[in-house]
Amino acid sequence: MLPNRVLxNRVLxNRVVLALALAAFGCVWLLNLGVVQPNRxxxxxxxxxxxxxxxxxxxxxxxxxxxxxxxxxxxxxxxxEVLAALLTVALxxxxxxxxxxALHKLPTDSAYARIGIGAGFWCLAFFLALILLETxxxxxxxxxxxxxxxxxxxxxxxxxxxxxxxxxxxLIREYTNRADQFAQALAVHLSLxxxxxxxxxxxxxxxxxAMVRRERMRRPLLGLVSFMQTIPSLALFGLLIAPLGALSxxxxxxxxxxxxxxxxxxxxxxxxxxxxxxMVRNTYVAxxxxxxxxxxxxRGMGMSERQIFMQVKLPLALPVIIEGxxxxxxxxxxxxAVAALIGAxxxxxxxxxxxxxxxxxxxxxxxxxxxxxxxxADAILSALKFKEASR
Amino acid sequence: xxxxxxxxxxIASLCALAAWLPTMTPLFSWVQPGTDNxxxxxxxxxxxxxxxxxxxxxxxxxxxxxxxxxxxFATRPAGRDFLPLVSQIASIGQTVPPVALLAxxxxxxxxxxxxxxxxxxxxxxxxILRNTLTGLNGINPAVLESAKGMGMSSAQVLLKVELPLAGxxxxxxxxxxxxxxxxxxxxxxxxxxxxxxxxxxxxLVNGNTAYVLQGAIxxxxxxxATDSLFExxxxxxxxxxxx
Numbered sequence: 083m084l085p086n087r088v089l090x091n092r093v094l095x096n097r098v099v100l101a102l103a104l105a106a107f108g109c110v111w112l113l114n115l116g117v118v119q120p121n122r123x124x125x126x127x128x129x130x131x132x133x134x135x136x137x138x139x140x141x142x143x144x145x146x147x148x149x150x151x152x153x154x155x156x157x158x159x160x161x162x163e164v165l166a167a168l169l170t171v172a173l174x175x176x177x178x179x180x181x182x183x184a185l186h187k188l189p190t191d192s193a194y195a196r197i198g199i200g201a202g203f204w205c206l207a208f209f210l211a212l213i214l215l216e217t218x219x220x221x222x223x224x225x226x227x228x229x230x231x232x233x234x235x236x237x238x239x240x241x242x243x244x245x246x247x248x249x250x251x252x253l254i255r256e257y258t259n260r261a262d263q264f265a266q267a268l269a270v271h272l273s274l275x276x277x278x279x280x281x282x283x284x285x286x287x288x289x290x291x292a293m294v295r296r297e298r299m300r301r302p303l304l305g306l307v308s309f310m311q312t313i314p315s316l317a318l319f320g321l322l323i324a325p326l327g328a329l330s331x332x333x334x335x336x337x338x339x340x341x342x343x344x345x346x347x348x349x350x351x352x353x354x355x356x357x358x359x360x361m362v363r364n365t366y367v368a369x370x371x372x373x374x375x376x377x378x379x380x381r382g383m384g385m386s387e388r389q390i391f392m393q394v395k396l397p398l399a400l401p402v403i404i405e406g407x408x409x410x411x412x413x414x415x416x417x418x419a420v421a422a423l424i425g426a427x428x429x430x431x432x433x434x435x436x437x438x439x440x441x442x443x444x445x446x447x448x449x450x451x452x453x454x455x456x457x458x459a460d461a462i463l464s465a466l467k468f469k470e471a472s473r
Numbered sequence: 474x475x476x477x478x479x480x481x482x483x484i485a486s487l488c489a490l491a492a493w494l495p496t497m498t499p500l501f502s503w504v505q506p507g508t509d510n511x512x513x514x515x516x517x518x519x520x521x522x523x524x525x526x527x528x529x530x531x532x533x534x535x536x537x538x539x540x541x542x543x544x545x546f547a548t549r550p551a552g553r554d555f556l557p558l559v560s561q562i563a564s565i566g567q568t569v570p571p572v573a574l575l576a577x578x579x580x581x582x583x584x585x586x587x588x589x590x591x592x593x594x595x596x597x598x599x600x601i602l603r604n605t606l607t608g609l610n611g612i613n614p615a616v617l618e619s620a621k622g623m624g625m626s627s628a629q630v631l632l633k634v635e636l637p638l639a640g641x642x643x644x645x646x647x648x649x650x651x652x653x654x655x656x657x658x659x660x661x662x663x664x665x666x667x668x669x670x671x672x673x674x675x676x677l678v679n680g681n682t683a684y685v686l687q688g689a690i691x692x693x694x695x696x697x698a699t700d701s702l703f704e705x706x707x708x709x710x711x712x713x714x715x716x
Contacts, residue, residue, distance in 0.1 A: 096554070097554050097555075098554050098555055098558055201581060212558065212562070215558060215561055216557070216558050219557045219558070219561070309697075312652060312696050312697060312700045313693050313696055313697075314655055314656030314659050314692050314693065314696050315656050315659075315660070316656065316659040316660055316670055316673050316688075316689070316692060317656075317659065317673070317688070317689040317690075317692035317693040317696070318689075318693075319689075320673045320676070320677075320685040320686065320688060320689030320692075321686070321689045321690070321693065323682055323685055323686075324504055324682050324685075324686060327682065343682070344677075412568055412570075415570060416570025416571060416572055416573065417570075419570055419572045419573065420572050420660060423660075423663070423674070423677055424677065430572065433572065433573075433576045434663055436576075437576065437579065437663050437664055440584075442579065442580040445576050445577075445579060445580060446577070446580065448576065449572075449573040449576040449577050450573075452570055452572070452573045453569050453570065453573045456568050456569060456570055456573075457565075457568055457569075460565075460568045
């Protein structure tokens with residue numbers, strides 16, 4: 083009796099989707115969907131779903147969640163396909179809710195008035211995304227399918243954000259006020275973190291090779307790189323200021339290169355130091371774990387040691403090495419944001435400027451792109467890893 | 474007993490340095506000539522150290538409780554449905570940089586200790602959750618079968634077999650989480666939490682390298698002391714449950 087009930091329960095209802103939909107429903111009705119601010123600093127007045135978007139908006143959101151609940155609990159034909167399509171469209175068009183809100187509540191007589199995104203909106207987006215994730219998992223969607231879904235949603239948000247109706251969104255106002263600085267921050271952020279990854283990849287490869295050749299070097303080298311990983315970022319950035327400052331004061335040619343106690347030089351050094359551990363560990367493990375039988379087969383075919391390394395070991399080790407690059411890149415993107423504290427630039431500048439001025443949307447303008455860059459790096463490098471692994 | 478020597482030495486030197494840094498004016502006047510404000514004095518280093526440790530300890534405790542219970546729930550028959558989603562959240566969540574999470578906590582909760590603690594708990598529970606799932610899922614099913622065969626109830630299996638076996642992996646997750654949180658708590662100074670990051674931030678704002686050094690040295694020592702403490706705990710644990 084019992085196993086049968088559990089089994090039929092499984093087929094009939096998806097409790098995960100049900101729980102998430104109910105959580106989304108609670109959040110969107112209890113929390114503020116949006117905020118109207120008289121200017122960029124003053125805390126605004128919050129509006130709930132009904133107050134913000136009227137019967138129409140509240141009705142559409144509630145019935146969407148109701149449909150999700152029905153699909154989660156009833157044995158509808160092809161329900162996960164329907165759910166996936168429904169949620170993708172809902173997520174793509176979600177910013178329109180804010181547009182309706184702006185239309186309803188934004189005072190037309192003030193040039194500085196703006197609307198902010200409330201916790202209810204973020205929660206709704208978050209739970210819808212989780213339901214979509216679960217649905218894609220149930221569908222056993224391929225990586226390509228998942229990626230195109232994400233791209234569709236990003237494109238939807240992009241289109242919504244470029245519409246006139248959302249120009250009063252404070253996040254977009256902060257952006258339009260600093261479009262040049264934003265482009266520059268993006269360039270600095272990317273070049274700092276990517277050059278740190280590239281340099282540490284070369285260094286780590288040499289170190290890993292040395293460790294493979296000479297077993298004796300393994301413990302001290304791994305000890306050193308993991309020691310550096312333990313030092314908190316703020317401390318390492320701080321500790322580099324004095325020595326680099328002294329070096330730059332002593333050698334004018336370093337100063338001419340732009341190497342000073344603050345700025346990109348200590349940031350790059352610290353980023354490389356942090357990147358070494360995942361890179362060295364993964365490269366070493368990848369090279370060491372190539373099965374001896376495969377290497378022997380290569381020798382049997384008359385390959386030279388060099389050929390064996392280039393044509394056998396390296397391709398087999400590549401997925402694990404790419405995994406190291408993935409971890410390192412994500413970490414470097416996050417640490418570059420911290421490096422703004424020592425004047426290295428990048429999106430962290432907006433975060434810390436915004437915190438200093440208590441301008442929350444400036445904080446968002448720095449934090450959201452940082453998160454986005456990290457997620458994008460994760461997606462790209464995971465895809466690359468799977469491609470290499472499946473070859 | 475010898476495994477505990479290293480952490481004791483690190484902790485002793487951390488406490489000693491926190492006490493002696495204010496007397497090291499000659500050293501810092503060499504680093505930062507031409508100013509009278511050589512020693513950070515808005516708070517004593519002990520107060521900052523205490524508050525820093527408190528933040529990390531509280532977040533680690535809450536994070537461990539939440540993450541381990543969530544991990545246990547997702548691996549029981551009642552919660553199996555949630556397992557794929559929970560493990561995806563744990564791995565995607567770790568992609569988000571901790572600084573970004575710290576910054577995003579401010580619009581929601583304002584400035585101070587509260588948003589810092591919130592961000593630390595939220596971020597800190599991800600590695601613990603992931604390792605709890607790895608640890609519990611990695612147990613040989615035959616071991617669980619034989620435990621059941623011995624007449625153990627499922628609660629007994631969990632407490633006497635599963636958690637001890639997964640303990641090392643969970644402990645490694647807590648170590649990762651605490652390491653990250655010590656670093657993130659230091660950055661919490663920028664959102665108004667009182668931590669050892671204060672001297673660093675104050676020094677960076679005022680161009681006072683002496684302040685920066687004092688904060689940085691203490692943060693570094695705290696991290697190293699904690700890491701060696703975990704190393705000792707892990708070794709002791711491994712010895713206690715050696716198979």
